[in-house]
Amino acid sequence: MSDNQLLETIERYLNGEMKADERKKFELLRKEDAGVDSKVVEHKLFVSLLKQYGERVELESRLNAIHDEIDVHTLKEDLMIHPMWVVQFWRQHHSKISVAASIGIIAFLSAMWFSGKLNNNTNSEIVGLKNKVNRLEGSINIQSRSINAIKSEKNKTTTDKYTTSATGFAITSDGLIATNYHVVEGADAVSVQNADGTTYKAEVLYTEPQHDIAILKITDKTFTKLGALPYTFKRADGTMAEQISTYGYPGGYAAYLPGSLSSLYGENGDTLHYKITMPINFGNSGGPLWDSKGNIIGITDSKEAHSEGEHFAIKAKYLMDAVKNIPADSLEDKVVLNKKNTLAGLSEPQKTAKTKNFVFMVKVY
Amino acid sequence: MSKQLKDSTPTDSEVILGILNNSEAALKKLYTAYFPMVLQLIINNNGNADDAKDIYQEAIIVLYNKVKAGDFELSSKLKTYIYSICRRLWLKRLTQINRYGGDIRDFQEFLPIEEEEVEQHNDRNIQFTKMESALKLLGEPCKTIMEDFYIHDRSMQDICERFGYTNADNAKTQKYKCLQRLKKLFFQQK
Numbered sequence: 425m426s427d428n429q430l431l432e433t434i435e436r437y438l439n440g441e442m443k444a445d446e447r448k449k450f451e452l453l454r455k456e457d458a459g460v461d462s463k464v465v466e467h468k469l470f471v472s473l474l475k476q477y478g479e480r481v482e483l484e485s486r487l488n489a490i491h492d493e494i495d496v497h498t499l500k501e502d503l504m505i506h507p508m509w510v511v512q513f514w515r516q517h518h519s520k521i522s523v524a525a526s527i528g529i530i531a532f533l534s535a536m537w538f539s540g541k542l543n544n545n546t547n548s549e550i551v552g553l554k555n556k557v558n559r560l561e562g563s564i565n566i567q568s569r570s571i572n573a574i575k576s577e578k579n580k581t582t583t584d585k586y587t588t589s590a591t592g593f594a595i596t597s598d599g600l601i602a603t604n605y606h607v608v609e610g611a612d613a614v615s616v617q618n619a620d621g622t623t624y625k626a627e628v629l630y631t632e633p634q635h636d637i638a639i640l641k642i643t644d645k646t647f648t649k650l651g652a653l654p655y656t657f658k659r660a661d662g663t664m665a666e667q668i669s670t671y672g673y674p675g676g677y678a679a680y681l682p683g684s685l686s687s688l689y690g691e692n693g694d695t696l697h698y699k700i701t702m703p704i705n706f707g708n709s710g711g712p713l714w715d716s717k718g719n720i721i722g723i724t725d726s727k728e729a730h731s732e733g734e735h736f737a738i739k740a741k742y743l744m745d746a747v748k749n750i751p752a753d754s755l756e757d758k759v760v761l762n763k764k765n766t767l768a769g770l771s772e773p774q775k776t777a778k779t780k781n782f783v784f785m786v787k788v789y
Numbered sequence: 790m791s792k793q794l795k796d797s798t799p800t801d802s803e804v805i806l807g808i809l810n811n812s813e814a815a816l817k818k819l820y821t822a823y824f825p826m827v828l829q830l831i832i833n834n835n836g837n838a839d840d841a842k843d844i845y846q847e848a849i850i851v852l853y854n855k856v857k858a859g860d861f862e863l864s865s866k867l868k869t870y871i872y873s874i875c876r877r878l879w880l881k882r883l884t885q886i887n888r889y890g891g892d893i894r895d896f897q898e899f900l901p902i903e904e905e906e907v908e909q910h911n912d913r914n915i916q917f918t919k920m921e922s923a924l925k926l927l928g929e930p931c932k933t934i935m936e937d938f939y940i941h942d943r944s945m946q947d948i949c950e951r952f953g954y955t956n957a958d959n960a961k962t963q964k965y966k967c968l969q970r971l972k973k974l975f976f977q978q979k
Binding site: 427428431432470471473474475476477478479480483484486487488490491493494496497499500502503504505 | 824828829842846913916935936941962971975
């Protein structure tokens with residue numbers, strides 16, 4: 425049976441045009457053949473939908489005809505509620521009013537912003553908070569230092585009999601320390617002591633005597649990783665006459681020293697050193713030399729006596745090269761120097777507070 | 790005008806009987822009686838006169854179909870029922886076009902209308918829209934043959950004569966071809 429014939433049969437069946445025996449035969453076929461059955465159902469639904477659609481179209485046209493006789497316009501005038509003039513004004517112009525109001529607010533805010541009122545207020549508040557936090561930190565540090573002092577005094581009497589002391593600073597948070605080669609030259613053993621007074625055993629990992637650079641590694645099992653370094657390293661030369669500073673342990677006690685970069689050349693025009701004007705002392709050897717933004721631009725180096733206040737510092741470029749030259753087999757991980765400076769914009773006391781935990785006293789036995 | 794409308798307000802049973810008997814006069818009375826009420830609702834709630842016409846006609850169709858199907862039970866005044874359906878439909882439309890501000894200004898008492906009641910109507914509208922576009926795509930002469938035979942219940946004899954088919958078999962074959970195509974067009978739509 426072709427599709428057309430089947431459709432015709434279904435139609436005759438649905439319209440009740442079949443004779444009794446034909447009808448019986450078809451109903452049997454419907455029962456046996458699910459395909460035929462579903463066709464019957466589908467056809468029935470589709471035809472009735474088509475019929476209903478026609479009725480809907482007709483009803484709609486009847487309703488439209490009735491609708492056209494109604495005077496909608498007059499009715500609308502009668503039925504519209506006319507609100508008070510304020511409400512009406514708001515309804516008609518609320519978008520314009522909103523735009524005007526937001527422009528006003530933006531103008532006010534930007535005026536505040538440019539005049540610096542907004543800016544200064546929040547900033548000084550933040551700085552105030554930071555200072556508070558720093559002050560708290562400071563008092564905690566003082567307490568722990570006094571505790572450590574008591575501890576180390578105990579130790580000193582028994583074991584801590586180092587021959588010379590100098591300064592070193594962290595170049596990674598896992599315990600690599602930079603200092604001068606002349607500090608550790610010929611040493612039997614080295615250790616480093618942090619700002620709290622805790623001493624850690626260390627070893628000389630790598631040296632470059634020609635540049636007076638030594639890299640130590642803290643080997644003490646009690647050493648825990650430092651936090652992220654707050655300073656970065658600057659390969660390019662510093663700027664002449666810029667303000668610089670160092671922090672170290674001259675005479676065995678922590679000291680902050682400011683100064684200025686007086687020359688990009690060392691003695692007799694050598695390019696390894698900067699000439700710096702700074703009241704540093706012997707214990708400052710191996711200390712960090714910062715520019716005003718908190719970049720390390722060199723290692724202070726005071727091995728020779730010079731004219732009053734005039735000293736030298738090894739340029740950071742040579743330190744960075746030395747770090748690269750460390751043989752890979754003496755390292756667990758590749759050294760990656762910190763690239764995120766968190767000191768920029770801080771005052772000198774704030775910088776010092778942030779950096780002092782990364783500067784160590786190097787003790788040589 | 791509103792006085793005149795008031796006078797011609799049909800009783801509820803008059804309307805229902807009128808719909809069942811396909812009375813044109815009853816339909817007209819019903820339509821003109823309650824349109825102002827719905828117009829008032831719509832134009833005072835962010836709509837215009839065309840919106841009012843759409844919503845009102847939809848509500849009348851809902852009522853009409855319910856009465857015809859025999860499952861309309863008048864549990865309140867017809868006026869309240871129509872108002873409630875229009876209110877429900879309009880709220881839905883307002884939400885769809887993002888113009889619903891969260892409140893609606895009412896002018897009549899109203900019944901809570903089940904979501905289902907409008908949903909059913911909506912489903913059917915979707916089917917009809919599909920059928921309309923399928924018929925449009927079908928083109929002539931198929932469209933007229935389909936409408937004549939399945940909607941207007943014309944006989945194959947009539948159709949044969951109208952379209953000038955030489956014999957009834959040709960017309961029948963043509964009709965089945967048209968129907969198959971119409972079904973295909975209808976079911977293809979998403």
